[in-house]
Amino acid sequence: MKNLKIIIRSLLRQRLFTVLNFLGLSIGLICVFILLAWIYNETGYDKFNDNYADIYQINFKNQKGEMSMAGTPNPLAPIIENDIANVKLAVRLRNAPEFAFKYKENMYFEENGLTADPQLFQMFSFRTLYGNPVKALEQINGIVITESFAKRYFGNEDPLDKEIQIEGRDFVAVKAVIRDLPAQSHIQFDYVLPQKLLEQYRFCGLDWGDPNFRTYVLLTPGSNAANAEEEITSVAKSSGMPHLQSGEIFASLRPLGSIYLDYTVNNRLGETGDFRYLYIFGSVALLILMLACINFVNLTVSMFAKRQKSTSVAKVCGASRKTVFLNHVSENAVLVIFSFIFALAVFRFIRQPFQTMVGKTFEVNFLSTDFTSILMIILLFTLLLCTVYPALLFSGAKAIDLMNRYSKRKSGVLKSMVVFQNVIAVLLIIAAVGVNKQMQYINHKKLGFETDQVVYTHLRGNINQKISVVRHLLNENPNITDISLKDCPPFKQVNGTVGISWKQNGEWQNQKTSHPVGMETTRIDDHYLAMMNVEFSDGRNFSKEISTDKQNYIVNEEAARLMGLENPVGTEFSLYGNKGVIVGVIKDTYFKSLHQKVNPQVFHLYNNEASESYFSALFFKIKKDIPATIKYIENIWRENNPGIPFEFHFLNQDYEELYKKDNQIAGILNLFTMLAVFIACLGLFGQAAISSENKIKEIGIRKVNGANITEILTMLNRDFVKWVGIAFVIATPVAYYVMNKWLENFAYKTTLSWWIFASAGALALGMALLTVSFQSWKAATRNPVESLRYE
Known part of the structure; x- marks a missing residue:
């Protein structure tokens, strides 16, 4: 306790040093805790399943091991x-359409549903509350719902055997209720309908x-x-x-643990997660931790000049090297432990805002062994980095050297750490600028079709049977310039097949080919492509005047190429x-995400819109007064489709x-880059203050001998500029490589222009100069009489 009081008094005597070290290390540790909690959550998906080690998803790959097809046939x-024999269970899953469910007065659109085989609830460990979910999916009119789904529709009523109406048409009976799915499940649903219903x-x-x-x-x-992969390939072929007929595509079993990432x-x-973000944010966490620790060490070592006399006196009075070493380790360890506890406390308070920022809820069990x-590993790593080197430096110097201004010997290790600190800052700045440039590219890239002022709704209930009447009524509104019909929104896909051929x-x-070509197929009407302003590279659009259409x-350029x-x-x-x-070819259009290449696409007309357009998307191009026009559309809907909202x-x-x-990831990177730069600036501020103080007499002598303020500022800032310049040279090729690897995530990406690196270097240099110039200016403008009298 006595030693602790001595340590605390010593820290309080050096308030600036203590505050800068405490603040820089605490912010760094908070960043590390947040990022590691996110990584911990991401790597925990699906582990709640009892059969975790034995569940696999079937994909198909080519001989090079490249993904050929993620989906499987019915x-x-x-x-x-x-x-x-070794396949104990097999289950088919598919996303259900966005159905409207109704029970009494309660009606909601449910976006999160599946169709599945009964084996789903034998394979996965979803907890059952009521009923038997396996038997529920054996019936064509059964449904399994979650606890939240049940509360929405039935409140406190017993939901079992209650009938729910779907789309104002059919009824299904609740045969089982399960607990809400764990957040760490890559399979998410609010209800499950039988596979038999989908087939019907x-x-x-x-x-x-x-x-x-x-x-x-x-x-x-x-x-x-x-062995199971080979057997599945053989059976399917x-x-x-x-x-699979070519023999170049084969089944691949993807372990449950690797699916999400x-x-x-x-x-x-x-x-869907992305394991590359684990590497990115794991690296960011490590870099920030190293930055904070190096910052701590640099400031501690920079205080050497102020502390060398007290250390030399201790040595002259008989203190051993071990005693001096342990004293300095203890002092720095106390500051590190206080910073660690403070950061952990702050992390618990700011975890919720961070979850809101990333759009995901995750729980961290602080008492879990993992x-x-x-x-404990982070604490040990931080203690070793922050305490050992400064203590070795202080304890290793001889007493006579300490009395003779030993601190003026330039430390190569210290310079290297300062440069490395700036390398980290420059690297993160370049990464943040590059990521934001890519997001700007994505958000402003021309997709090849119109999305502005286009509104759509799904045809549900019985309104599709009145589609011609609805079209006529909608066309009477002058604000609606066009109406079109497609079997799904353009960014989704209803069907993909190899059941195509051409002459x-x-x-x-x-x-009967060994290398069949597969394509995305979709139904449209004759207005859709024109309404979306899609360009043709050859041929023409569909026309209702031509009955044979x-x-x-119509195909896209990618389909023609294949x-x-x-x-x-x-x-x-x-x-x-x-x-x-084939009557027309449209230019390749980015209907899907820019993460993936343009799919080969085939468009064909509805043969009978009234019977084939159930759950299709009806699009409206609205010229002006959007709220009033949508209200007009809603009134027509209510008149022709009562009971369906x-x-x-x-x-x-x-x-x-x-x-x-992607925008969330960019935002996270921006946040942690700013915090990393702030930590670096704290270190530069402290070093500038200590450097100015150490050179106070030199500055006074120079001023007496005629040096002006500009010369003094140049002398004080020269080393900081040099360190940032060296850091920029080292960080640029590393950042270029890392950014290229990240951009591989996008099928269509921006270029890494030279100005990205130049602006990052200029920003780092500007921040450094802005940080140190305040202290340099104070030292340069001090009265030389006070400087020479200063001790």
Whole structure:
């Protein structure tokens, strides 16, 4: 206790040094705790499942190990469950449409639903509250709901066997209620409908050539996954799956633990993470921790001149090197431990705002063995970095050297640490500028079609049967300049298939081939492409005046390229055996996220809009007075579709949502870059103050001998400018490499212009000069008489 009081008095005597070190280290540790908590959460997905080690998702890869296809065809799961001994269970999952559910007066649009086989609740550890979810999905009119879903519709009523109406049409009975899914589940849903219901309504292609599902398998414990891959490939190939006939595509089992973080595959069943962000933010956490520790060491060592006399006196009086070493270690350790405790307390308060910023809730159990171990490692690492080197420097000097101004010997290690500190700051600034440039590129890139002032709604209930009447009524409003119809919003996909063929050199291609070409297929009306202002590179748009266009097709440039057609217009084309002619080719248009390349796309007309447009998207181009026009549309909806509430979406807002996570990541990086730069500036401020104080007599002598303020400022700032310059040279190639790796995440990306690096270097230099100049100016303008009298 006595030693602690002595340490605290010593720290209080050096208030500026103590505050700067405490503040810099605390901010650094807070950043580290936040980032590590986020990483800890991201790596914990799906571990709640009892069968965690034996569950796999089926994907398909080529011989190079590259992802060829994430989806699986409908018939695959039941066949491999029956024919492969090591496959204990197999289940098919697919996102359900955004249905409207109604019970009595309660009606809501439910965006988060699945269709699935009963095996879902045998394979995954979702906790059941009431009923039997397996038996529920064995019935075509059964439904499994979550606890939150039940409260929305039934309140305190017993939900079992209650009937819910879907889309004002069919009824399903609640046969089981489960607890809300854990946040750390890559599969997310509020309800599950039977696979049998999907097959009855055929929301998508269900044949071997239509990879529209996610298939999971549970292997028997101890099974060899590689052997199971070979068996699944063999069974699927012999069953006629066209993608596998070449022998160059094979099934791949992706472990449950890697699904969430594998950015190469959009699982489409919940949020997808990205393991590269773990590396990015793990590196940022490490860099900030090192920056804070180096800052601490630099300030401590910079205080050497003020403390060397007291140290020399102690040594002359008989203090051993070990005693001096332990004294300095203890003093710095107390400051480190106080900073650690303070940072941990602050982290607990600011965790919620950070969760809001990243758009994700995550819990951290501070008492868990894993997290406690991580904290202890961080504390030990920080203690070693912040205490050992300064203590060795102080204890290793001889008493006579300390009395003779030993501190003026320039330390190469100290210079290296200062440069490394600036390298970290410059690196983070370059990364932040580069990331923001990419986000600006994404947010302002022309997609090739119009999204502004376009509103859409889904045709639900029975309104699709009155679509011609609704069109007529909507056209009477002068603010609605155009109306069009598509089977889904442009950024989504209803169906993908290899069930296509085209005629080339008198022969039909893509039939019984070992390398079938797959394409995204979508229904539209004759207004859609014109309304979206999509450009044609060849041919024409569909026309309602040409009756044969209902059998014809339009493709994009990527589809024409894959087919190897130089002049595709006029080429005979077939989809599921329905033959027609390609009448137009649109330019490749960025309907999906810029993270992925443009898909090959085939467009075809509705044969009968009234019967085929159920749940399609109806688009409106609104010229002005959007609120009043939407109210007009809503009134028409209510008149023609009573009982189904009207909902609408702005297309441009939906596209902004596609990049919400990227913008959040950019925001996080900006925040931590600013904090890192602030920590670096604290260190520079402290070093400038100590450097100015150490040179106070030299400055006075120079001024007496005629030196002006500019010369004094140059002398004091020269080293800081040199350190930033060296740091910039080192950081630039490292940042260039890191940014190139990050940009590989995007199929379409900005260029790393020279000005990104130049502006980052200028910003780092400007911040350094701004920070040190205050202290330099005070020293340069001091009265030389006071300077020479100062001791």
